[in-house]
Amino acid sequence: MQYTIELTTTEDLALGYVAADQQDWIENAVKNRTRIAIEEIVQLAVTKCMDTGTQVPPTREELVALAFAQGWVVAAAERTQQTPGA
Numbered sequence: 610m611q612y613t614i615e616l617t618t619t620e621d622l623a624l625g626y627v628a629a630d631q632q633d634w635i636e637n638a639v640k641n642r643t644r645i646a647i648e649e650i651v652q653l654a655v656t657k658c659m660d661t662g663t664q665v666p667p668t669r670e671e672l673v674a675l676a677f678a679q680g681w682v683v684a685a686a687e688r689t690q691q692t693p694g695a
Contacts, residue, residue: 612639614635616631647669647673650672650673650676650682651669651672651673653676653681653682654666654672654673654675654676654681654682655672657676657679657681658675663675
């Protein structure tokens with residue numbers, strides 16, 4: 610996947626104030642957040658596998674895919690739509 614963001618000149622200047630390289634900072638922030646989400650999903654999936662007697666897949670990628678396929682986790686956008694009054 611490739612995502613693109615646009616910053617105003619002011620936003621770019623401000624990011625340059627806190628980051629030596631804006632692109633590296635953005636990529637690091639996103640990669641770190643996805644790493645955390647993967648770990649959360651893996652923990653949940655392993656617990657669900659153990660609770661249901663499902664064989665635990667051997668890789669994180671397979672665990673994440675299984676968690677979504679089984680409905681143990683759903684995307685944030687989907688959760689927001691499911692929340693009454695959201």
